[in-house]
Amino acid sequence: MKKLLIISLFSLVIWANNCLECHKGIENIRDPHSGMAKAIAKKAEEAGFTDNSCIVCHGGNPKATTKEEAHNGTIAYFLEHEGPKEFYPDPGSAWINKNTCGMCHKKQVASQMNNLMNTEQGKIQGALWGFGWNIREHKYANYNLTNLHKRFGTTAYQNYMQQLTQKEPQVFVKKTIELPPAPTAEEVQKDPKLAAITYLRQECLRCHTASKGRSRRGDFRGMGCSSCHIPYSNDGFYEGGDPTIPKNEPGHLLTHQIQSSREAKVHIHGVTYSGIPVETCTTCHNRGKRIGVSYQGLMETAYNPTYDKHGNPQPKLHTKHYLHMSEDVHYKKGMLCQDCHTSIDVHGDGAIAGSTLGPVEIECQDCHGTVKRYPWELPLGYSEEFGRKLPNKPRGVTKTLAEYLKKGTYYDPKDGYLLSARGNPLPNVVKVGDEVIVHLASGKDLRLTPLKKLAKEHKLSQAGEVAMGQIGKHLEKMECYACHDTWAPQCYGCHVKVDYSKGKKHVDWLAVAHDHDIHGTDAAKRKTLKEHLIAGQVTETRSYLRWEDPILVQNGEGRIAPAIPGCQTTVTVIGKDGKAIVQNHIFTGTDNGKDVLAIDMAPVHSHTVQKEARSCESCHNNPKTMGYGIGGGKLVASPGDTLIIDLMTADGKVIPKKITIQKPGVDGLTFDWSRIIDENATQLVTVGHHWSLSRALNQKELDKLDRRGVCISCHKTMPDRDLAVSLMVHVAQAANVKIDNDMHKTILHKNLLLSAWVQIVGGILLVLGVLYWLVRRNKKS
Structure with missing residues (x-):
């Protein structure tokens, strides 16, 4: 009996989660009842550790009793099977996440290195261009890379991208070359254009996802998958329950929880949220096009108003000061970046795409349509024609999803999932009759009325009816955001x-x-x-x-x-x-x-x-x-x-x-x-x-x-049934006459002269009529 008790106690020491002896109070990475938590627990069980799932992501030595021993190596099982091969402080790091996140999310991890957020080709080509290199081919990147595998996505998407690759080969290169090493001062003396490499390496290339980046207010983040999926506050302080993580030292995650889709709930300070906050994206998207901060209504300024209660001016965020402009209407409605941008937009599709129009597959009309056609009535490629003639076939909707899309949250298709401009389903956007439901990662569902229905019901503003309905060329030739x-x-x-x-x-x-x-x-x-x-x-x-x-x-x-x-x-x-x-x-x-x-x-x-x-x-x-x-x-x-x-x-x-x-x-x-x-x-x-x-x-x-x-x-508004204007426009078009400013001024001048003569003649006739009336009256009296 005594021997059995000793064996039982020994087993507890072996199988107990020693990680929690030090990290007691740390948050569950996901809700224990979630599919992800269960998958991690199953992997731990396969490795023979029923009560310790920490090792599935972090590796380490679960039997150790000191920090140094615990944060070293991995269990023997993982050396022979899927799993961490060493201790990983950040399991999302791009350099090792094939052994962690990649166990379940193989496609996303396989495509990460070729993702534009890691290669930064467009940024590099742009800087080299400004320094006189005169290179249009997007061949330089942060790393030597090749197209690793076939693009994932629907057949329609793959065909679309093949055509686009053939049309723009300078952007869709087959392989990249790592940016040359930093030049010496002597080399720059001979060729000052080489200073572009110094500029890039010191300023521009700290944001890519394979790096930890800069530790400044607003710039704190993880690496690889953790760049987006682990929350960091702007000030970079840990506010969870793990006693081993300093609470007064910047540079730490906010809480040990994954932020992702609607199903991934993050709980902290009595607040529960889902989805990836916009501020996570602006950690990087605050330079260049500045689309992240602009979406929030933040406009960089040289000044630093206003003062706080101690008389201090505005603190720097991303090393800048900001004006607060009007936020994007989608931001005001509570939409996160991921609510529009697809998995391919942010993770990539496995192929190299050197500039932002390359990987982004969505257009405004994918959800809103036009005043003439619903989104599902538009052909694939609408609004991103790239100079090509599009087929007349409507894109329709679909009720099927690729398996990699089912790794995240997806919804009942109702009448069908809407398709992106390039032919992939939008898992969070569904057709319901002649309306659209957009399921937001935050948990909110937006009911969107397409433009065609608004036009039918005369719910567009007068300016909107003119701009989109009566002047058809606006929609045919312009991006929606050219006006909006x-x-x-x-x-x-x-x-x-x-x-x-x-x-x-x-x-x-x-x-x-x-x-x-x-x-x-x-x-x-x-x-x-x-x-x-x-x-x-x-x-x-x-x-x-x-x-x-x-x-x-x-x-x-x-x-x-x-x-x-x-x-x-x-x-x-x-x-x-x-x-x-x-x-x-x-x-x-x-x-x-x-x-x-x-x-x-x-x-x-x-x-x-x-x-x-x-x-x-x-x-x-x-x-x-x-x-x-x-x-x-x-x-x-x-x-x-x-x-x-x-x-x-x-x-x-x-x-x-x-x-x-x-x-x-x-x-x-x-x-x-x-x-x-x-x-x-x-x-x-x-x-x-x-x-x-x-x-x-x-x-x-x-x-x-x-x-x-x-x-x-x-013409503050274009007259809907103004015969004179319609006649002038249509006759001019039929006669192939260009109504430019000079022509319009000539017509206007002649109209004014004609109008003046009509008024003069009319005035004379009116005077004669009055005199005639007076003469007749006098005769009668």
Whole structure:
């Protein structure tokens, strides 16, 4: 009996969850009754550890009695079977998650390295372009990669992507080349264009998902899968119950729980939520196009209002200060990024796609349709034609889902799942009669009335009926957000200084990510950043910021879209001796066969959608929207001029000998940063260097758009049954006559003259009539 008791106690020591001896109070990674928790428990049971599921994700030694022993190695079973091969502090790390998350989510993990959020090809190509490399092929990335496997998705999707790959091979490359090593100061002295590599490695490449990233307010996150699926607050403090995790040290997860779909509930401080908060996405999406912070209504500012109760100004978030603008209407309705963006949008499909239009498969019309057709009546490819003629066949709906989509939350299809523009089902968007139900990850269900039904029921605003119903070309040629993105962050003039003097050095974030170990940690996680310092130090500033009335251009899909400054890079490189190798220099690049300045105006969906669209005047009456520049480009003096402000004679001669230049000129720039075409519609700068169709508006489009001083002043709304206007338009079209401003002014002038003569003749006749009446009256009396 005594012997049996000893054996039983010994068994308890062996099989008890020793992890919880130290981590007592830590949160369950998922609800114990959830499918995921049960799958993890089953894997632990297969390994012979019924009461310890921690080891399934973290590995380690479950029999150890000290921290050092416990956080080392893994059990023998996992060395021979699926599971962790070492101790993993962050099981989601891209470097080891094939042994953890990949046990269940094989497709997502298999595609992660080729995902744009990891390769950062578009960002790299864009920076190299601004530094004069003149490379359109998106061949450089954070890592050497190849297309690992066949794309996943429906047959229709795969066929669609094959066509797109053939059309845009510079974006959909077959393999990538790791960005070259950081240059030395001596190498940059010989070729200042190499400073682009320093710029990228020190500034741009810290956000990719295989790295831990920067530890600054708003930037705290995990690695790999944990980048999105583990919650981190902006201030980076742990607020859970594990006594071993410091509560006053930034850089830790908020709580030891997975955030994912509607079924994954996170419980903390009496609050329960599901889905991935928008702020998790803005950890990275706060630079470049700034779509994450813009979606929240945050617009970067040079100032830092307002004051707190202690008199302190606004703290920095993502190292910036912000204005609070109007949030995107979808954000106001409680929609998270994942409610629109599909699994392929965020995880990738396994193939390399070098720029954001590449992996993103959704369009506004996928849910909203048009005033003429419901979403399921549209053909595949609608609104992202990329210059191709689309089939007339309606895309319809589907009631089937791929197995990888069933790994997340999916819903009763009702009449069928809606399809994306590229042919994949949207698992959270279903057709119910002539309406659409959007199931949000937060737990809310939105009932959406498509535009066609709104038009039938006359529930559109008058402006909406005119813009979408009566002017059909708007829907055929324009992105919805060309009108509904009512503001966009516009950072004009990106002045980059790379300084190699006085032995200046800074962190190489790409090298930090490459320095990963068997535990899945990188140099940032291990806090060994000083081992990866490279020559040079980057400083950035800008000329000015705007947010209203973004410029319109043609995007890579062949549709009219808003544009914001991409990288309007003006380069200054300081050599070892402290002297400028290049100063305020703008390189040139080839766009549509012509040499233009490589300061880019990037087509973008800024994610600032408002229900009430921008006004007709903001496009048809605004030279900035057309591309001529703010105020027609006449308000800002030439940036190329060097500015001296001091005592001067009336004819502009500087009087003192000892002076300080107020603002050095920008080499070769003779027009305002907001100007992308001249009065002859000649493109002056790059407009989207990723996709072949991106460009400024051409003369034909400008003739249709430019109504300064004409239509809008009289035709605030297009008359629905105005015979004169209809006759003028249709007769002109039949006669192949272009009604531009000059033609319209001629017609208007003649109409005014005719009207004047009619009034004169009418007045004479009226006077004669009155005299005749008076004469008749006198005779009768």
